Structure formats: C-alpha cells, structure tokens
Amino acid sequence: QPQLQESGPGLVKPPETLSLTCSVSGDSISRSTYFWGWIRQPPGKGLEWIGSIYYTGSTYYNPSLESRVTISIDTSNNQFSLDLSSVTAADTAVYYCARSWVVVTARGYFDLWGRGTRVTVSS
C-alpha cells in the first residue's frame, strides 16, 4: 500500500527557511505517471498548492510563492523535499505532500496524500 510521510521541524523562526521532506513508500517516485506535490493549509483556512515536481526534476511552482520556494527530488532515496525561505507568520500551516496522476503537464488529480505536518512560524 503506497504511503507518503512528511517530516521536518514543527517550529521555524522568521526569517529562516522551512525545510520538509516527503518519504514515499510502497511505490517508486520515478514512475512517469506521477507528479509529486506540496499543498498547505493555514489554520482554519483552505488549501493552497505550493508546487510540484516530476521525477526528472522538472518543477512547477505557484507564482505567489515562486521567489521563496524550491522543491527537489531524490530518486535514490524515494523522497522529495520542500524549502521555503524567508518565512513569516503567514507561512504557519499544515503542510501536505501528495501524489498526482499526470493528466496534463504538471497537473492532474492528487490521489494519495500524506497525513500532513503542522509547521508554526514564530520567534
């Protein structure tokens, strides 16, 4: 049964960099049928797509965050990562990693999600 698991610090000080990793088990991150994405949800609010990465390393970012976001992939360890720089309190959220079937370039439907990790930005 494929699973995703987020890991990383639960507390980040502004204006440091938030770094999270998503470990994929039960499936290969190198399958050409999938993109791998990050989505976040501030407390009590809706879902925001951060960006996605293909196994080749091609990345697609939300323009609203693009200047601060880097998503990378490590196919040898079957994991991908998120770095979000210069964080503020507005970046406090639950961060989810998710698997997306490729329907069109970089986009599709997220059919498998991690449980999410809560990150608080506070000094």
Add this chain to the structure above:
Amino acid sequence: DIQMTQSPSSLSASIGDRVTITCQASRDIRNYLNWYQQTPGKAPKLLIYAASTLETGVPSRFSGRGSGTDFTLTISSLEPEDIATYYCQQYDRVPITFGQGTRVEIK
C-alpha cells in the same frame, strides 16, 4: 490565476437528504476539475476526478457533473460519515487552485 468559487460556504442537512454543492470557475477549465473531502484533522481525500469520474472505493452516492465553468458535486443520500468540508480543484492551468470549501453539517 483561475478563481474557483464554491457555494454555499456551509450547509446543514438531514441524514438521507440529497445535497448539492456547486463550483464555478473564473474561466473555461474543460472538465479539469476534481473534488475532495476533508474531515477535521485529516488530509483531503479524492472523491471525483475529471469532473465526473468516481475514484476507486468512493461510495456511489457521490457524483459529479459539469464542464466549462460550472460544476456540481451531489451526495444522493447524506450519511453521518459524509460530515466534512468539500473542496473543488482545477488543473486546467498552473497554478492549481482550490475552491474555498463547503462545510456540510447535520441538521
């Protein structure tokens, strides 16, 4: 960005009721529309993709319709376990965007 607007923002219904949630896109997104269900403290769960295709394992009381700019999610007979927030999501254009969510409660 493509704006996704859901209505209503919340609704209260009785067990067994037919429930319909609408999602409107700010431009034509063909059928590139997904629906998710999120219960408190849990990750979203895919219900329907490509506007009308039921994800494997999702009960048949859930259905989706629409294309272009107007879409609906219908629960034919509300069950207690359907209490959740529902989100639509478009994937026609980057950035991928979600609706603001519709909270479904029991009357």
